[in-house]
Amino acid sequence: MTLLDVLRDHLKLPGTKKGCDHGTCGACTVWVDGHRVVSCLTLASRVEGKEITTIEGLAQGEKLHPVQQAFVDCDGFQCGFCTPGQIMSGAACIQEGHSHNDSEIREWMSGNICRCAAYPNILAAVKQAAKEKTAI
Amino acid sequence: MNNFAISRPRDVGAAVAAASRPSSAFIAGGTTVVDLWKLGAFPVDQLVDIDAVNLRGIEATSARLRLGALEKMNAVGEHADVKSNYPIISQALLLAASPQIRNMGTMGGNLLQRPRSLTYRNPDPKRHDGPSRFDAIFGLTPLSRAPHPSDLAVALMAMDATIRVQGVNGTPERLVKMADFYHIPDHSLKFDTLAPGDLITAIEAQVPFARRSVYVKIRDRASYQFAVVSAAVLLDLQGGIVREARIAAGGVGTIPWRFPQVEAALKGQPATQESFVVALKDMGQGAVTHTQNAFKVELLKRTTLRALLEAQPIV
Numbered sequence: 001m002t003l004l005d006v007l008r009d010h011l012k013l014p015g016t017k018k019g020c021d022h023g024t025c026g027a028c029t030v031w032v033d034g035h036r037v038v039s040c041l042t043l044a045s046r047v048e049g050k051e052i053t054t055i056e057g058l059a060q061g062e063k064l065h066p067v068q069q070a071f072v073d074c075d076g077f078q079c080g081f082c083t084p085g086q087i088m089s090g091a092a093c094i095q096e097g098h099s100h101n102d103s104e105i106r107e108w109m110s111g112n113i114c115r116c117a118a119y120p121n122i123l124a125a126v127k128q129a130a131k132e133k134t135a136i
Numbered sequence: 137m138n139n140f141a142i143s144r145p146r147d148v149g150a151a152v153a154a155a156s157r158p159s160s161a162f163i164a165g166g167t168t169v170v171d172l173w174k175l176g177a178f179p180v181d182q183l184v185d186i187d188a189v190n191l192r193g194i195e196a197t198s199a200r201l202r203l204g205a206l207e208k209m210n211a212v213g214e215h216a217d218v219k220s221n222y223p224i225i226s227q228a229l230l231l232a233a234s235p236q237i238r239n240m241g242t243m244g245g246n247l248l249q250r251p252r253s254l255t256y257r258n259p260d261p262k263r264h265d266g267p268s269r270f271d272a273i274f275g276l277t278p279l280s281r282a283p284h285p286s287d288l289a290v291a292l293m294a295m296d297a298t299i300r301v302q303g304v305n306g307t308p309e310r311l312v313k314m315a316d317f318y319h320i321p322d323h324s325l326k327f328d329t330l331a332p333g334d335l336i337t338a339i340e341a342q343v344p345f346a347r348r349s350v351y352v353k354i355r356d357r358a359s360y361q362f363a364v365v366s367a368a369v370l371l372d373l374q375g376g377i378v379r380e381a382r383i384a385a386g387g388v389g390t391i392p393w394r395f396p397q398v399e400a401a402l403k404g405q406p407a408t409q410e411s412f413v414v415a416l417k418d419m420g421q422g423a424v425t426h427t428q429n430a431f432k433v434e435l436l437k438r439t440t441l442r443a444l445l446e447a448q449p450i451v
Contacts, residue, residue: 002170022171023237035239041170042240045142046185089236110359111234
């Protein structure tokens with residue numbers, strides 16, 4: 001059983017989305033020990049003992065994670081289905097140091113497909129959150 | 137989807153013994169295995185998880201490149217010494233797949249991934265793709281014309297790298313040159329020379345002039361796609377003259393394809409665009425094309441020319 005199915009169907013954490021289920025769309029992106037991966041191609045039994053972070057784990061109480069807040073501020077979505085994956089990837093992208101300029105962000109966000117094509121606003125959101133992080 | 141058991145051996149010997157049993161396979165990054173399993177195209181009873189086996193380490197001095205088989209694509213591609221001493225490896229890795237996949241995929245698994253073609257991705261051996269513009273132009277067989285998908289393998293082919301392989305029954309590790317690691321797909325579509333239980337433990341290469349190297353990848357979209365055509369080039373230059381050139385290409389062969397005739401034509405020639413164009417003239421020799429993919433011959437030459445021109449400055 002995949003990590004994605006365990007999260008959604010057994011742990012009742014449906015924030016992580018199932019898109020293609022074959023590792024090509026990025027909707028199921030989560031962090032394993034701080035590294036972003038696609039949970040649809042991750043066998044759950046192989047991550048025993050590791051720390052899994054999903055979209056449900058980003059906010060601190062009522063306070064949104066800076067990348068979540070930036071997606072709200074920049075209107076970084078239309079239908080919202082890819083958004084949890086975009087946010088998990090965006091936060092990782094900034095954390096990894098891959099958010100210096102537009103082309104670098106686009107390249108390192110390319111594993112997350114948005115069929116509504118909200119890309120300009122997704123880019124703006126990641127940029128805004130990256131700027132805030134530098135300011136801190 | 138079939139059920140399977142997973143074992144987690146802690147050392148190479150136990151891993152090899154487990155995977156040599158019938159209907160067994162290794163799982164490393166899992167990006168190919170889990171994908172194919174969901175399609176019903178990976179019917180094994182036992183997966184041997186090698187995550188706990190110590191096959192790690194990145195050494196990338198100018199004297200030697202050594203990559204542990206379980207190192208992740210992003211970790212190698214972003215390694216400072218790999219970037220400066222082996223740009224061709226860093227570029228091939230970071231232009232592949234997506235950041236998430238690159239955090240999963242390993243060096244060994246990358247070499248063994250299957251072509252993304254219906255022929256390799258369905259449980260019915262009688263189903264095949266129709267002709268497509270992505271088809272390979274070298275190494276075709278009646279059963280397979282899908283290009284080999286790995287970017288890393290193309291770079292390693294150009295580097296004439298060595299694959300360390302541990303076989304069964306306590307035999308010593310074998311050293312397999314990249315030129316002998318793959319063969320044109322056979323009747324069972326197998327295209328590597330590994331035997332059941334064989335485990336890739338590391339990749340090694342020694343190319344003193346590897347700093348002057350480049351991997352150019354041409355795709356239909358800007359990122360996150362397999363190559364339509366790619367070129368891996370290493371140049372040894374002295375006083376503006378090519379002492380040695382290494383050329384391999386992706387997207388054109390059913391396995392990574394090297395071009396000794398182009399390498400020979402470049403040797404001793406001035407490193408100028410004019411002489412590069414002359415040396416690349418017959419690069420498409422032996423290509424078998426159809427109306428949809430005939431463009432690949434010209435694209436192959438132009439991609440390689442760009443790589444040759446980009447490989448000149450030392451960063």
